[in-house]
Amino acid sequence: MADVKLTIAGRPYDVHCADGEEARLIQLAAVVDEKTRTMPGLTEVRQLLFAALMLADEVQEARGKIDKVEPQSDSLRAAVALAESREAQARDELKAAIAREQAALRELEAAREAVAVPPAAANPAHNRALLQIAERIETLATRVEQLP
Amino acid sequence: MELDLDESSLAIGRIERALSRIEKALADRVNRPTPASATPAADQSALKAEVAAVIGELDRLIAEAGRG
Numbered sequence A: 001m002a003d004v005k006l007t008i009a010g011r012p013y014d015v016h017c018a019d020g021e022e023a024r025l026i027q028l029a030a031v032v033d034e035k036t037r038t039m040p041g042l043t044e045v046r047q048l049l050f051a052a053l054m055l056a057d058e059v060q061e062a063r064g065k066i067d068k069v070e071p072q073s074d075s076l077r078a079a080v081a082l083a084e085s086r087e088a089q090a091r092d093e094l095k096a097a098i099a100r101e102q103a104a105l106r107e108l109e110a111a112r113e114a115v116a117v118p119p120a121a122a123n124p125a126h127n128r129a130l131l132q133i134a135e136r137i138e139t140l141a142t143r144v145e146q147l148p
Numbered sequence B: 001m002e003l004d005l006d007e008s009s010l011a012i013g014r015i016e017r018a019l020s021r022i023e024k025a026l027a028d029r030v031n032r033p034t035p036a037s038a039t040p041a042a043d044q045s046a047l048k049a050e051v052a053a054v055i056g057e058l059d060r061l062i063a064e065a066g067r068g
Helices: A022-037 A044-116 A124-145 B004-030 B041-067
Strands: A002-008 A011-017
Touching: A002 A022, A011 A022, A022 A044, A124 B004, A124 B041
Parallel strands: none
Antiparallel strands: A002 A011
16 A cells, blocks of 8 residues: 555645556546635635535546547448458459359360360371262262253 | 471361252253253263262261271
8 A cells, every 4th residue: 555645735645556546546536626625715615615516527528538438439330340341342242253253264174175286197097988979979060960 | 297288178168069069050940941851861870879979978088087
């Protein structure tokens, strides 16, 4: 524990506080003392009373402001959540688009490879047989044309 | 390779033209009066046999090409 000497409304006070909180306590005492100084000529008790009332009023006003800000804060949080959701959705759509594009590229590559494969070698024996058949059909055509 | 493909294309072209000639000759023959005994039976049989043989040869070739 730490011992702190405070002076409020001209009266000294010895108080104890947790170690490390001395500066904070002195600062708070200064706030109260400042309030009491705004009401000179009153008794010490009344100065402390009005200081307490003024500080209570400030606390209440501050709470009111917080209450007013909170709905806006909620709206902001909702907007942020919506934006994050849309960003995630956009990211998913982008991933899907990339996947589709990659699949299309793979298909294109496969198609190119298929085209690049040389056609089966023509069979020379087939070509010879085809030429012989052509000759025979030509002979047949000549014979049919010469039919009486 | 190119030569082989050209040869087969050339042969197919020749076959198509010969078939057209046959088709035209037969159509002309149908449209003109012909004596019944104008074509000897032996010639007709030989012609039919040659047509059947060519068709058979084509079928064989097509089947062989289909098997690769």
